[in-house]
Amino acid sequence: MTTRGRRPTVKEVAQRAGVSPMTVSRTLSGGVNVKPDVQQRVLAAVAELGYHRNENARSIRPGQSSGLIGVAITNIANPYYSTFALGVEEEAALTGRRILLGNTSEDSAREAALVGDFLGRRVDGLVVVPAGPATEHLTQSQKQGVPVVLASRRVEGLAADSVVLSDEDGAYRGAIALIDAGHTRIGYLGNTLAIFTGKRRHAGFVRALKERGIPVEPDLIAAEQQTVEQAREAARALLNMSNAPTAIFCANNRNSIGALKEINHQLKSGLKTVTEFPEVMSFDDFELAELSPVPISVVDHDPRELGRTAARLLLKRLDAGGESVAVQEVELPVSLRMHVQ
Amino acid sequence: MTTRGRRPTVKEVAQRAGVSPMTVSRTLSGGVNVKPDVQQRVLAAVAELGYHRNENARSIRPGQSSGLIGVAITNIANPYYSTFALGVEEEAALTGRRILLGNTSEDSAREAALVGDFLGRRVDGLVVVPAGPATEHLTQSQKQGVPVVLASRRVEGLAADSVVLSDEDGAYRGAIALIDAGHTRIGYLGNTLAIFTGKRRHAGFVRALKERGIPVEPDLIAAEQQTVEQAREAARALLNMSNAPTAIFCANNRNSIGALKEINHQLKSGLKTVTEFPEVMSFDDFELAELSPVPISVVDHDPRELGRTAARLLLKRLDAGGESVAVQEVELPVSLRMHVQ
DNA sequence: CTGTTAGCGCTTTCAA
DNA sequence: TTGAAAGCGCTAACAG
Secondary structure: OOOOOOOOOHHHHHHHHOOOHHHHHHHHOOOOOOOHHHHHHHHHHHHHHOOOOOHHHHHOOOOOOOOEEEEEEOOOOOHHHHHHHHHHHHHHHOOOOEEEEEEOOOOHHHHHHHHHHHHHOOOOEEEEOOOOOOOHHHHHHHHOOOOEEEEOOOOOOOOOEEEEEOHHHHHHHHHHHHHHOOOOOEEEEOOOOOOHHHHHHHHHHHHHHHHOOOOOOHHHEEOOOOOHHHHHHHHHHHHOOOOOOOEEEEOOHHHHHHHHHHHHHHHHHOOOOHHHOOEEEEEOOOOOHHHOOOOEEEEEOOHHHHHHHHHHHHHHHHHOOOOOOOOOEEEEOOEEEOOOO | OOOOOOOOOHHHHHHHHOOOHHHHHHHHOOOOOOOHHHHHHHHHHHHHHOOOOOHHHHHOOOOOOOOEEEEEEOOOOOHHHHHHHHHHHHHHHHOOOEEEEEEOOOOHHHHHHHHHHHHHOOOOEEEEOOOOOOOHHHHHHHHOOOOEEEEOOOOOOOOOEEEEEOHHHHHHHHHHHHHHOOOOOEEEEOOOOOOHHHHHHHHHHHHHHHHOOOOOOHHHEEOOOOOHHHHHHHHHHHHOOOOOOOEEEEOOHHHHHHHHHHHHHHHHHOOOOHHHOOEEEEEOOOOOHHHOOOOEEEEEOOHHHHHHHHHHHHHHHHHOOOOOOOOOEEEEOOEEEOOOO
């Protein structure tokens, strides 16, 4: 039995198996040039002692990697990002790598601290959903040979691989669909234009309106909501306008959910009937969207695939070693699903 | 400028600052016994080079810890678990620790592999939502001085700290509430009884029925659904019975969502009216529960707090060093919220 | 096929 | 207040 609190080392395994540490090391690395019966003894000793090779000690040797990928996302609790993280984890696990996960809460300073910590832990690479326009910590990572892949959002002035959604196109198509359905007064609920996705989705929305000769009324645009509660308040304001919009475009799931909560609330209070509420278009699908009391359509996409793609871009660059590879900018397609049932 | 692909070491920082590596080390560890002006020079060199102390090299020295916590959960994409992970991450970050996150997909073998990998990376401790009754990998971890905290589920025969919900009590109260509302035919949708929470919630449900003299009809019990799709099928079977239940108790969010999807679907198909569908009681709150077309109540709790508590239990044990501390078994309360609006 | 040597980046111990 | 030496666990490179 192993003594409590002791972690066995190669030496102990070697001793127990009656070989040198090198033979243990070789056995554990595939067993080239080790006699089968000796391997057996080594593996038996490993099992008996519950030995696990110290990956940290291993990683400090030149040419060795830590097998760690640092993942910095803005909000783990948002299903969109947690599903994204799942995608990264799965793809990383395929190569035996693990993810170090950190939450930035949309705070650039926290992101920078997190990245610094990740570098200290010698991650092989980073997958980041950038919280803001800051780039220093990311370029520093790149300079030290730790590649960075941006996901969901890009940042200006940083030459890094990235995978984002077709935000502009998706928002454009969503808005066009509403216009085609006869709407001319369309509200907009989104996150701040300072954020990559917020800006692009807003741009797509505006392009659709302009193209169809519909004026963009500032009163109908609310683009500062990051939480469901904020979104709900903004939705309330839109719904309570004397000349309320007949449709609302929600630029992300937080805003869609806030809008539905408010619509549901007002509906249950009984002041208006269903037909008096606007139709909803949501950029982001979400669980139970089909329960919406008003017709709802979604600009759908696959956050898990977004995560997988981010990981793949990173792994590809890692495989290339230090060789310079052209920066990859991937844009994943979105699909319009009308009137989710 | 740092050369691409080079990570600076203490030596380089020392050279640049004109001191020995030890002085750099001391400065970075708080600066005791280093003259202020020397510290300035060191820190300047650190900043110029973008130096990050190699935590892996650091951790191999005796008495040093990696500052890593291994977190193994069964399904990152489930909001319940991702919110749980957020709680762990937050609490860990307070002590400067990071989490290594792995998904087990309810697979014990994968969990064992994950734990082995975590041990190899010299985690300070583990937070595990156990996928099954297997304990070998967990006792091995404990034997090597790496404490384990179980969350959401316990496993028999393992003396480890744990934090779980008041499953039995919550299910009991939920069922009693349905009975008090006049229901005598109550369906049950849950995950398998082989899982800790499944067994306990089912037990609470059954206890309520028995206590009130209501027979437990096997036909009304479906307890094998792990996914929303499976839950939806099981719900369909219940709804389509000639003598369908007037209420359904759903033992977790996957089952609640599956049930609501099916109810919504049948409702929109127009074969029955709203009042012909059963009322729903959901163990687990979830986003947009209030949009349910039928009355819904929830057995509510706080997965983030569950994560925080798990992390706190672990940190407390780590603080105690190797000293033996009594095993802590925490049970977090749940609250009944009737007729969510 | 196996073992010895040396050294990765860091910090504890001891000496100055 | 500073530095030199030694060694943590591991594995390339070189013997044998």
